[in-house]
Amino acid sequence: MSPDRSEILEAFKHSGLRCTSQRYAIFDYLVRHPVHPSAEQVYAAVNRKDPRASLATVYKALHALAEAGLIRELTLDGNAIRFEAATTRHHHFICRACGRVEDVDWFELPQFSRQVSIGARKLEGYDLVLHGLCESCSSAT
Amino acid sequence: MSPDRSEILEAFKHSGLRCTSQRYAIFDYLVRHPVHPSAEQVYAAVNRKDPRASLATVYKALHALAEAGLIRELTLDGNAIRFEAATTRHHHFICRACGRVEDVDWFELPQFSRQVSIGARKLEGYDLVLHGLCESCSSAT
DNA sequence: TTTTGTGCAAAAGGTTTGCATACGA
């Protein structure tokens, strides 16, 4: 499931990204923890062990990784941007009570074959965000 | 198309919202300008004529209107929250080059009848955000 | 008159930036 060290190094090299210990730690954390953390949460997690990374470095590294396509940025609510390793595609569900983000199995939106629905624009992708109550918040009524 | 003054007043009353001149001006602006403005843009627009509203009031009014269901908040990117009058449902397209937001005709996501795709969660709604290049950015290559 | 909204200014997040230093290739 999770890539091992050499696979991660390969991914960095393939992206033309210089592999620093901070970037490695940040990417490794995201790969092993699919919890859609904010930058602040990545910062806290990485600093629980070495190598440490300053908050500014975390932001810069996250941008570099996103630009290289190794991770994705998620803007699911008005709060902080969240991040996830760029694994298989999926949709996202966000709980309005606890804020938890969960992955939802991927499915295509069939209407996208009809270009008519998007006119002369050039469509590159889409994000589907589901809202509601997660299982535990739903039963905790 | 756009509601007239008495309809707006009716909407406020129906929502149990006290109708102040600032809130009226803000809502009226959103109804007549479907450009998905940020709070700052609403502030600038409202202050081009009377009655004026401070930025803090704009934020408070926008929240009140959103809570009442008269407007919707859109979190389409990592920048500012955008707002729109709660008219007919539609999806949103955001141009990665110029940031312009456009409405896309509504269509249902058929998979939602299968509860299996969202498990035991309680689904309340969803937002679909399309990414790409708008018509003018697309042709300006 | 009572209740709620407004405006101001200050503060609180989240994120970015500039620059000297440290590190990877």
Place this chain on the structure above:
DNA sequence: TCGTATGCAAACCTTTTGCACAAAA
């Protein structure tokens, strides 16, 4: 060694908050 990443601190931008005053019902 050379070029790029890091760390720090300060700045920036968006949004929220507290409180005295003003306006709506």
